[in-house]
Amino acid sequence: MIIDCHTHVWPDAVAKRALAGSVRDLPRRGDGTVAGLTASMDKAGVDRAICLGIGNTPPQVDKANRFAAGLDPGRFTGFGSVHPGLSVEDNIAGLRAHGLRxxxxxxxxxxxELDDPRLGAVLDALQGEFAVIVHVGAAGEDPGNRCTPEMLARIVREFPRLDLIACHFxxxxxxxxxxxVVCGLPVYLDTSWPPGLASLAPGRVRDLVRRHGTDRVVFASDWPMADQGAEIEAIRALGLTEDEIDAVLGGNAARLLGLDKQ
Incomplete structure (x- = not known):
């Protein structure tokens, strides 16, 4: 099973507008719709995708969660959104109401800010029940001061029971x-690096994966900001063993999501 742990889709009526408002300096490899992602998955041989909903403001959180929960569970795992502008209780109740994991x-x-105390209270409540995938580093013209590797490291230490996936290694x-800063910490790392993982030196990536632990790295494309098929080939070209490749491409994510027990 190949599981892409980092994709973005929106309702058809808003996908074009939402995609236009995302990071501007990256080429688009798809249209941001569910049908577009499904076609990409079929072409690349991806069995399942985690689709990441983001509520940029508190009023948008429930809309993002409702859409994520309505995706076809046979192909997709919808991740919802939380926002520190909502109470801890409202954030958790919204996720539970929509059955999001x-x-x-x-x-x-x-x-x-990743170290916002209000966000810390939400992360504390998410421990032991929900997985959390968080963007770390730069984005577009933003240098990434809101979410540095050092901030991530503090979160890992402060919330040891949190199933945390750090985007972009x-x-x-x-x-x-x-x-x-991050390599070796008890956190999952995703492999997304748009516009393509092949832009990094394969030897450096292979060293990071093995130093961190091949059981805690998950395949991620960041579709539609990268081509899923090309990202899979980049993983296969790293020089890892077949067992290591299988773990990264799907085994680790299946274990994290409990799909290995189904």
């Missing part, structure tokens, strides 16, 4: 910094 936090779009456009 995880959330995406994106400090850039949500205009928050723990620091987009901060690879060497993430290697020093």
């Amino acid at each position: 995880g959330v995406k936090i994106h400090p850039m779009f949500q205009q928050l 723990g620091g987009y456009r901060m690879f060497e910094r993430a290697l020093d």
Whole structure:
């Protein structure tokens, strides 16, 4: 099974507008619709995708959660949203009401700091029940000061029971910094690096994956900001063993999501 742990889709009526408002300096590899993602998955041989909903403001959180919960469970796992502008109780109740098993936090779009004490209270409540995938590093013209590898490291230490996935190896456009700060911590790292993982030196990526632990790295494309098929090939070209490749491409995510027990 191949599981893409980092994709973005929107309702058809708003996908074009939402995609236009995302990071402007990256090429688009799809239209941001569910049908577009399904076609990409079929072409690339991806069995399941985690689709990440983001409520940029508190009023948008329930809309994002409702859409994520309505995705076809046969192909998709919807992750919803939380926002520190809502109470801890409202955030958790919304996720439970929609039957969601995880959330995406994106400090850039949500205009928050990763070390915001209000967010810390929400993360504390998510421990032991929900997985959390968080953007770390830069984005577009934003240098990434809202969500640094150092901030991530503090979260990992402060919330040890949190099932945490750090996007972009723990620091987009901060690879060497993430290697020093995040590598080896008890956190999952996703492999997304738009516009393509192949832009990084394969040997450095292979060293990071093995240093961190091949049981705690998950395949991620960031579709539609990257081509799923090309990202799979980049993983296969890293020089890992077949067992390591299988773990990264799907085995680790299946275990994290409990799909290995189904």
